[in-house]
Amino acid sequence: MSDPTPFPGGTAPDYEVTGRLGTDYYAVFADLDADDRAVWQRAQAFVDEVAAPMRAAWDAGSYPLEVVHRFGELDLFTDGIDHPALTRISPLAAGLVNMEISRGDGSLGTVLAVQGGLALRTLALFGSPAQQEHHLVPIARGAELAAFALTEPDHGSDSVSLETVARRTADGWVLRGAKKWIGNGASGGITFVWARVVDEGADDHGAVRCFLVPQQTPGYTGTVITGKASLRGIHQAHITLDDVRLPADAVLPGARSFADASTVLYSTRSGVAWSALGHATACYEAALQYAQQRVQFGKPLAKFQMVQERLTGMLEELTAMQLYCRWMADLEARGQLRPVQASLAKYHNTRAARRIAQVARDLLGGNGILLEYGVMQHLADIEAIHTYEGTESVQALLIGRDITGMSAFA
Numbered sequence: 001m002s003d004p005t006p007f008p009g010g011t012a013p014d015y016e017v018t019g020r021l022g023t024d025y026y027a028v029f030a031d032l033d034a035d036d037r038a039v040w041q042r043a044q045a046f047v048d049e050v051a052a053p054m055r056a057a058w059d060a061g062s063y064p065l066e067v068v069h070r071f072g073e074l075d076l077f078t079d080g081i082d083h084p085a086l087t088r089i090s091p092l093a094a095g096l097v098n099m100e101i102s103r104g105d106g107s108l109g110t111v112l113a114v115q116g117g118l119a120l121r122t123l124a125l126f127g128s129p130a131q132q133e134h135h136l137v138p139i140a141r142g143a144e145l146a147a148f149a150l151t152e153p154d155h156g157s158d159s160v161s162l163e164t165v166a167r168r169t170a171d172g173w174v175l176r177g178a179k180k181w182i183g184n185g186a187s188g189g190i191t192f193v194w195a196r197v198v199d200e201g202a203d204d205h206g207a208v209r210c211f212l213v214p215q216q217t218p219g220y221t222g223t224v225i226t227g228k229a230s231l232r233g234i235h236q237a238h239i240t241l242d243d244v245r246l247p248a249d250a251v252l253p254g255a256r257s258f259a260d261a262s263t264v265l266y267s268t269r270s271g272v273a274w275s276a277l278g279h280a281t282a283c284y285e286a287a288l289q290y291a292q293q294r295v296q297f298g299k300p301l302a303k304f305q306m307v308q309e310r311l312t313g314m315l316e317e318l319t320a321m322q323l324y325c326r327w328m329a330d331l332e333a334r335g336q337l338r339p340v341q342a343s344l345a346k347y348h349n350t351r352a353a354r355r356i357a358q359v360a361r362d363l364l365g366g367n368g369i370l371l372e373y374g375v376m377q378h379l380a381d382i383e384a385i386h387t388y389e390g391t392e393s394v395q396a397l398l399i400g401r402d403i404t405g406m407s408a409f410a
Contacts, residue, residue, distance in 0.1 A: 017286040028322040039093040047104030054105040057233040072142020077116035083124040091332040095274040102278030106381025107233030109275045114183035117268035119146030126254030145189030149179040166195035175244040185237030186222030210255035219244040230384040266339035273345035276353040279378045283360035317352040340402045347395040350386040
């Protein structure tokens with residue numbers, strides 16, 4: 001008969017480190033009005049509702065579309081977009097939603113960035129009345145999945161040099177080219193494809209325009225990118241466009257240059273800063289709770305001077321991230337936010353989130369690499385947001401050009 005007595009040293013304590021602590025040391029968000037707070041609380045409830053399936057999806061590298069549909073049912077995709085057919089929320093509320101979603105799961109944060117920040121915004125800004133009537137509300141409600149296809153295999157940071165072409169024909173358009181890293185690009189919905197017009201003699205010859213492409217269109221192939229170590233709970237696709245034929249009205253009439261694509265990217269860049277804040281908040285709060293519960297050398301980690309110093313350093317950076325985001329939202333609400341100011345927030349916050357996540361992983365010791373404690377997943381997902389919507393180097397060059405008056409772009 002086996003001895004029911006536990007093995008010496010064999011009892012593993014249960015640590016609860018994923019709880020929401022509401023960290024706000026400078027009361028940055030203490031003065032929210034009732035509407036903004038209600039939207040934030042709706043996002044919190046959604047994150048709690050889908051936490052288990054998203055954790056399993058990240059582990060398995062699968063994309064739970066039922067969660068995406070639920071996202072839309074709760075009207076959380078509108079991302080502060082101003083359109084009469086959409087629920088209008090303030091820039092601050094939109095930021096808090098972005099922060100909270102990413103605090104729960106980085107893949108969900110990317111779903112929001114793709115479905116709402118990029119695709120829905122593109123349609124709302126540049127689509128025809130008929131395109132908007134047919135697709136705007138279904139995208140906002142998560143009933144129709146949508147993708148934004150700008151990045152190409154050879155053109156990421158220099159996406160202005162995109163090579164996908166759109167040739168005008170007697171009855172419409174033919175698209176040919178390739179795109180990569182396209183969220184929702186192989187999910188059966190629609191894709192907003194940015195391509196360069198080839199039509200000698202036309203006013204828009206050489207211009208970059210945007211096309212609404214149903215993914216079932218012949219010649220469109222979206223292949224899910226496998227082997228990712230980041231954002232594993234959303235599918236991103238490598239797309240090929242093999243002479244995809246579209247009707248004349250597939251082009252979005254308001255999108256007539258690469259500057260229009262940049263308008264969408266500038267708008268979502270602030271969302272990346274908020275997303276980084278969400279990831280960093282989760283990591284800091286996990287480290288704090290773990291330090292209070294984990295006993296080593298006869299006392300909690302939190303009683304060691306070095307641990308307190310590291311937690312203080314994390315809080316310092318987190319509070320700065322919150323201040324960046326709040327002031328950015330206030331500027332946007334007044335119509336005073338410049339694109340390069342969003343670049344500075346993105347530059348600061350993704351770098352700070354990286355540092356916070358690294359310290360948190362270290363403070364959790366060996367447990368820091370386990371998905372159940374969340375930190376390792378956040379650390380991996382931060383690596384993706386640090387790159388997209390413009391790498392650290394690109395943001396630095398944008399900011400550097402603004403403050404010196406001289407461009408250092410090669």
